[in-house]
Structure formats: structure tokens, C-alpha cells
Amino acid sequence: IWQEVLGLEQVGIHDNFFRIGGDSIISIQLVSRLRRAGFELQVKVIFDAPTVAQLAVVLEQSQAAALIVAEQGTLTGSFGLLPIQQWFFDQHWAAPQHWNQAFMLRIPASIDTTAIADAIQHLAQYHDSLRCRFEATSQGYQQHYRDSDHGIMAPLQQHDVSRYDDDSLHTLLSDYQRGFDYHQGPLWQAIHLTGYADGSARLLFAFHHLIIDAVSWRIISDDMQALLTGQSLPDKTSSYRQWTQAVQQYAETHVDETAYWADVLRDPMTLPAPQQPHTAQLRLSNAQTTRLLQQANGGYHTEINDLLLTALALALHDTFGEADCPITLEGHGREAIDPTLDVSRTVGWFTTMYPVRLAVQADLADTLIATKEMLRAIPRKGLGFGALSQQGVWDSTLPPISFNYLGQLDNGTANNNRDGMDWQITADACGEMVSPSNRGDLLLNINGAVQQGVLQLSVLSQLDPTQTQRFTESFQAALETVIDHSCTQAKAGGIKTPSDYSVKNLSLSRLRALESCYGAAGNTIAAIYPANSLQQGFIVHQLRQPEDDAYRVQLLLDYHHALDINAYQEAWRLASQRYPILRT
Template sequence: MSGFQERIKQLTKQQKLLLAKQIAAENSFKGGGQSNSNQSIVAYFIADEPVEANDLREGLKDKLPEYMIPSKFVQLDELPRLPNGKIDMKALKLPMEETSIIFNKGVFAPQTEVEIQLVQIWEEVLGFSPIGVRDNFFEIGGDSILSIQIVTKARQKGIFLAPNQIFEHQTIAELALFAKSENKNIVEEKIAGDVSLIPIQHWFFEEHKSAPHHWNQAMMFVVPENINPALFQKSIDYLIEYHDALRLGFQKTDEGWNAFVAKPAEGSVFTLIDLMSYSQDEIDSIIEERSKELQSNLDLSKAGLFHALFFKCRQGNRNKLLLIAHHLLVDNISWQILVSDLESICQQLSRGGEIALLSKTTSYHQWGNHLIELSTAGEFDDEIEFWKRQTCLESIPTDLHSALPVYEKSIKTIVLQIDSAATENLLRKSNETYHTKTEELLISALMLSFEKWAKTMSICLGLERHGRKYGKLDLSNTVGWFTTYFPVSLKIEDGTNFKSSIISIKEKLRSIPNEGIGYGVLRYLKKVEGLTQMPPVIFNFLGNRKPFDSDVLDKGEFVSKGVRSVESERYHLLEINAYVEEGQLNLHFSYSEQVHKQETVQNLVELYKITLHQVIEHCSMLESSEYSPSDFPEAELNQDDLDNLLNQLN
């Protein structure tokens, strides 16, 4: 036998079934980004008494991968057999009632109440319709941050999902099987006292020594004139009492930095500023001045790192609400939680009712303790060798010699915007070809660009994840900075071969254990030696950035001026932040004038624009799908074995 035949012989029956089933279920034509598979698994069984299909599905959840759970069950008195004793497959008839109804072109309609509600949530979050119950979340534009939004919106409708379930069950048909109607892990507690630093905070204090007090995030809202500032003051005070992380403070000792959560203060962090007598030009100037003054004077040792400034303007000039938080307290998902809760509190107070918010999830304090327990127990010890292999030895072109760190005052940014048609293609259609996620295609295009710009086939990237997905603990409705940051060494073999490059990047990114959470635990909590990598380039895909508009707060947007000290340090040469807004992909390439000239980085930006369009076109033009080993993780095959097996099955 050949080596391949030996490998096929060694495959278990379940591995072969797994491959055959998933290929059949996912093999679809290119049609507007929607899956057209009408394949389904039908289970035929015999039993002494009638059995409900839902009971059978429930019993199979722990025994089969979700995509192997039958969608239909047929109970028979006996199984039809051929004279040789084998099952007579032709005699098995399909059930009379189809459980999946197709509407439009290739879109499977929801059948249960949970599926109907999940479809509505997906369409709201992803921003288009129709979405079918068999459409893959990540292949139609979903990302990790949007998955948290879905978990939160589902909770508002009484559907409880764990943050990791959308990654494990990527279609509504599968997800609905695992949804619960109650959350048994709710822990309502108010925290005060010493708490543990989590890995991203350790990273922050390790890198930012010159001005750690001035590294903030801020949001500005236009507020309707009929809203009473006193209503906002009460709402902000309640918000700070409810979310423990907004009362965080940090103290420096001889051993390092410590964190604590203060008790709700008697005073308020809400400030009303009367601008009724000023013109619009004066108002803008005063707002910017007051914002910079407050942000540059935060005191880490005091629990006053979240502030609200309400600017009362004269009639004709809209009132403004500025929310400022030190980054140590919040991340992007935290802002979504805070804005939603603030709106809800204001509405309930205006009606004179009691305040009732969504149930709390795992607290910041519990999460920090949990990570320490995992570190002590050696939970991530088997990842140590993987992380040590992520070396950062490669260099990128520089124009000027300057030792790290570079400083914020030298940072400039070039913005690249991709048109809506190409963005739509990227999010909806391109991912079907190689069963990729959007981030994987963006990084593939970056690596192909580096091959021309930096004359290198390999680079070490610093990547970020939202850090809210590990184990059974739920952080989906918890305010805090939970981001995971880690290095990953990427390599392509041939800069002209898009297929091999995309598959190579996809496979490497999917080999990252536990979304990178173990790296921070091992480096900062367990203090494993050899994990001191400093990637020269950071890439961060922030997903689909939706406007923070609401009935109470009207239009909201992030503020960029004055949020960081000009003396803040950077230990990387390039930083690329990508996000989708109003249907267009935006990429911000930031660099330091200490090491790069504008034209050098501009060349990279132009190369990336051309390459990304080529990647999108390449993926969109192919008529058939290509698989790689990470599409079948249970089968444990390499690419050659998989290709041969697919050829045999086809």
C-alpha cells in the first residue's frame, strides 16, 4: 500500500463520516454569500415506545460534533434489510414533513421560536438580510467582537448563550440546539478592596513608564436639548456603582503595581459645564481644552478614572456629553455595555421606575483570581513550547536609526479606505472559497504585501483578541479591559501563490491555542522565561464598528485628540488597526517619524490596497471551495492526506 492508503486505513469510521458529512453539508455554489446546501442528516431508529426528536438531539449533544447531529428522526418498527442482512438504504424513505423550509435563493428559514429570534439578532448585528439558519457566522461577515454583541442581545430576549458557543456552533441551526432559557451562572455581587492585575494590565505597566496615567479612551455624544443634566448625573452615579471596574485604582509599590476597587464614592465624577453664553467656535475650543485638561491629570492612585463632562450649550447648539475612561478600565466591548446600560438607566429614571439592568456576568475580580488559579494549576503549561517558537527575529525596512521605544509625539497615521463593493465582497463572498474568517484574509494580504515591501516571507505579528472567551466563565456583560495580546510568527512560501499563502496563514492562525489567552498568563502570572517577544508590527482587526446611536444619547463617536500623553512609549514600529464602518473597510497605518519617512509607509499602504483587491478578486472568482485541515479538526489530517481523501470521496 502507498502511504496514503495506509493513512486511509488508519482513519476511524467517525473520521470518515465526519469528513463526508461536512463536505456534503458545506459544498455550496457561489450565490450572494449565502449557503445553498440542502443536505441534511436523517436518523432512522427503532424503539419499544415513541421517542421525541428533541430528546434524541439532546442526548446526542455530548456524543457527536454538532454538525453530525441529525436534523430529522424517523422511528421505524424495523429496519429494512437486504437478503445478505445489510440495511436496504433504498427502502429508507425521507420523512414526509421537511423540517427546513427554503425561502429566497438558497436561504433556509428558521423553524423554532429560538431560531426566529436568533435570525433577527444576527440580521441586526451583521446589518443585512435575509440570513438563513445554515449560514456560517464567520463566512458572512461575523467576527469575535460581533459574537459578543449577539450573546448580549440574545440575553435581552431571554436566550442564554456562552461566549464560546458561536465559535463552536457557527450556524443558527446548530446554535439554537445549545441555547438555554435561563442563566444558572449569575453571580450578583459588589466588589471592593484589593484585586489582581490581569495580563493585559501587566503588559501596560511593563511598557508605559513615562506617563501611565494618561492613556485613555473617550466618547463624545450629542444630547437632545430636552434631556435634564441631573438625569445624567444620577445615571452616571448608578453606572459607577453597578460596574466594579469603573471604580478601579492602581498603586505603585517597590514590587510593582497593585490594583484595587474602591467603594462607591459619596462625591460624583459628573461635571456640568455651562457654555450658554459662548458661540459655537468658542464651545468647540473650550470642550477640547477641558477634555485635554482632565485626561492629562488623572491620578491612578485614586478611583476616579472614569469621568463624565456634560456641556450645556445655548439653544441652537446641541448639548454634549463626554465620557472619559482610562484604558485600564475598559475595552471596546465595555463601551457597548456602558452605553446600553446608560441609556436604559436614563429611560427608567425618567419614567420614575426602579432600575433593572441585564444580569451581571463574571466579575473582573473573579476573572483575575480565576487566571491565577489556572496558572498555578498549570492549565497552559502545554502551550509553553508553542509560544517560545513565536520568535521575533525578522526586521522590517526603516529609514532612520532610532532605538526603541518610540514616543507618541512622533506617531503619524495614514488611513486607507476600501470601497463598499469590495468590502461587501470581502465580508460575504470571499470567505466561502477557503472557509476563512475576514481577519485571515486581511492578514494574508498583509503578508503578501510585506513580501514585496520588506522583501521577506516571514514576520512576527502582535495580535489582539477580545479575551472574553475561555472555559465556562461568562464575561459578555462585564466591564473591564480583557484584551489578550500575543506574538505569532507567520510565513508564506510563495508570494505569487495566493491559494497556498491564504491556507498557510489560515492554518497558522487557527493553531493559536485558546485565542492567545495562555500567553499572557504564562508570561506575566507564571513568569515563564523566554516569553519576552516584541513584535515589530501589530495588527488588530476590530470587526464591524457600529455607531453608538440611541434614543437618549443620540449620536456618539470615539474621540482621538488628547487621549494619550505625547510621552507614551511604543515598542513596535508599525501598528495597523482595521475595522468596518458604514459598509467600508478602514485601515489605519500608524508609524513613528523617528524611524520611518511618510513615503516609505505610503508605499506599503498602496501595496496593501492593490494586494487586498487581488485577494478579494481571487477568492470571488473561484467556483469551488477549498478545504484545509483546520476545517476538520477532529480528523487530525495533514493537507496532503486531506486532499487525497477529498479526491477519493468526490
């Protein structure tokens, strides 16, 4: 399962999930696959046990899983918005009906349109968010589950792409996406595309962004494969409505996060006025992408966002001359805030947006470590920022530079196995997903993903074109520098940082002092944890009365046979490996 989810031919039982290409988005897919295989776990377990060997122990020893509360059947009724949906309505777009997400799924050419229509009908009944519409009320917008998919989904279309050139196909696919109506419907469209030169077919899905996110693409892709290959879908996970209520409750019980976010929003950076919008593209080679995903994270025990944001910090510093740059970071938003909820297979728009500060340090290593530590310190990966904003705790403006990494969209398609290419999200153009008239306030809107084995980053810029070029060239160079440096450090031996230990307020200088004291002769510190109350009493007594041996315990063992000293020493070494307290 790990190999299939990560798209790797081989995974060792001690390979760390996050060092070989895994990320928080892929961890959601992994948990979904494991649950289908009969294991009961939540996404946070992957972070606690990130290797096959560790996870096997956890799953074997775990007690009965927490009862997951999930609404079943066809849902109806009204409920509130998530903060990201509220943000959409607050923008007052010029063309709010044309603000979509779309993706292409490669499917076997042998599947006919009738079978696809039946599967889509089933999909709409199963994923309740696909039947949502939105109503303006005196208290603001509400969303409402319809008990029928009538009017919510546009009729399935079918086209032979061999009859269109690139421009006319782009126009065709764009036209289908311009008329979504979030008040009455439709809010999404599916198109069966045939006639590709290699004999394959595609299924285009286009949704108004209010009901979809990039994690949902994978869920829909997996479910379409299941439905079109004669499989049934599992019981539903927790509903979007349940999640909305949980986020509201989170805001009510986490007002203490306000001080953290106020500090992040301090001293906004002075930036130039917006110019005419234009786009730019960056991409790594296949080899560099492989190094990024499978090797570079070993250098500093990082995740991919740590490396990408370190490169972004360097590029922004080079572009604007500021060492401390606030940006807006997007996350998938499906965080572990309630043990009774599981949204790993729930379709909807869960995205979170929150501010972070990227700080360039004296050298690359320190910048990378500072970025990693900053990201680890964010409460619940930013979920509280939007939740508290929606509750009116503050009226804040997010920084006008935005970054979003969407993960690996086509895991396992880097090989040339044609059978493996079906049921994968492709890099085909999907038409115009967002109206050009929906011009936001962002100076830089950066979105990245790995497709066809290559990291690709798109930049929508409202900077001066010359400044945009400088930024993209700096970002490209910084990415390559960060990858090279991290891979070199991985080969020399990875470096741990304070967030790798479960100790509050452990500074980098304190960690380095501990390593200098206890990490001599090639030893490494495996774990750091606070002394318990009784141990603290022993320590205080020793410091005050160093000559007193009251707490020194000695045990004399009599062996009535000859000892093999080498075997005896080895036995104690193995005992110390089994019992960490003997190495403390």
C-alpha cells in the same frame, strides 16, 4: 436579534454568522442580547452552531446551563492585575496618566444633563471596574475596588459644540483627558455635548485604558441606552476580579504551551531603527467593506481577521522583503477558559497581546489558507502567552509590528433611518487620547474598525516616511486583491481547509488527497472524524484478510406488496441525509 446585531435587513436561518459580517467581538454582543431574551448560552456556542437553524436546535436540546458564578452587589477589596495591565506598568510611560480610550455615543437631544448624571452614577455602582484604583506595593501594582464612586469619576460636564470651532473643541476634549490619576482618581470622564447642526446630541466617554477596552464600549453604550429609556440592568456577569484569578489559574495549568510560544518567537526579523512617529490612514469604500464583511469569507470559510492578516502579510513582504514576518496580534481576550464564568457583559481591560508569524506562500490562495490555519492553531487565541509571561515562565519581547481589529463599532447605522442612528457609537473625534510623549517601541501600530459602513485603518508609524507610504499603499492594494480573490472563490464554491474539520494533525496535502479520492462526481466531504476502536479493528482485519467476510453484515427484507422503486430510492436517500453513518 441577529439582524440587529449584524446591522443587516435580512438574515437567513442557514446563513453562517461568520460569513455575513460576524466576528468574535460581535459574537459577544450576540450572546449578551440572547441572554437578555432569556436564552442561556456562552460565546463558544456561536462557534459550534453558527447559523440560526443550528443554534435553535442547540438551545432547544441543551440541558440545564452550567451554573455561572458571578459576584453581585457593590464589590470591594484588592486583587492582582491581568497581564495586559502588568504590561502597561512595565512600559514606564512618560505620561502614564494620559493613556486613554474614548468614544462618542449619539443620544436623543431631548435627554437632559440631570438624567444623564443619574444614569452615570448608576453605571459606576453597577460596573465595579469603573470604581477601581491602583496601588504600588512591595509585590508590584494591585488594583482595588472602592465601595463608592467618589473621586474615581470626574463630574459630568456639559458643552454646546456650536460655540467651538474644530481646533478649540479638540483642545477642550483633550484637556479633560490629560489629568486621570490611577492612584487616587478620577479615572474617567463623561461629557454631554449639545448644539450639533442636525439637532442631535452626543455623550463622550473617556477612560484611562487600565479600566476599559473596546468591547466595554458596547456594554456601556447598551447600558446607558437602557438606563436613559427607563429600563433596568440585568444581574451582573462574572467580575473582573474573578477573571483575573481564572487567568492566573490558566497559566499554572498550561505550562505546556511554552514550547509553542518559543517556536513562534524564534528568529526575530531584522527591522530598521525607529524614526520620528507619524500617522497614516487607510480606508475601503462602502461597497468593498460590504464585500469584505458579507461575501469574501465564503471563499475559504474564513473570518475577517484571516483576510485582514493575509493582506498585512503581503504588505509586509512588499515593504521589508521578508516572506516570514512575526507580528504582535491583539485580541479581545474574553476566551472560554472556565465554564462557570461569563464576562460577556463585564467592563474592564481584557485585551490579550501575543506573537504570530505571517508567512507569504507561493500564491495568494496558499497564503490565505496558511494564515487561516496558523490562526486556528493558536492555543486559546493567545491568552496563554501573556498569562505565562506574567508568571515569569519567560522574559520575552513582542515583535514591534502590532495589529488590532476592533470590529464593527456602529452596527446597523449604514441606513438613513435617523431613529436608528441614536444610541450608536459615532466616528466623531474625541480629542487627544494618548500623550505624544508616550512613545513606544512599535515601528508599526495598526488599528482597524468598521464605522459608518467603512473599514478604516489607522497606522502609527516610526518608519521612514517613504517606507510608511510604501507600506500603506501595499496594504491598501493587498486588501482589495484579497477581497476580490475571496469573493471570486465564494462564487465558484467555497474551499474548505483542515481547520474546518475536527481532526488533529490533518495536513492540507492529506485533505486534498481525501478530497481527490472521495470528492469525485461533484461530491463534497461533509465531515472527517477518527474511526473508533472497534472500527479500527474491522479495518485492520480487512487489510490483513481482505477475502474474509466475518464483519460483512447483510439483511434481507421481504416486502409483501409492490414497491415504487423511485420512491424507495428517494426514501433511502433521505435516510442517508438523516443518518451520517450511511454516507460514511
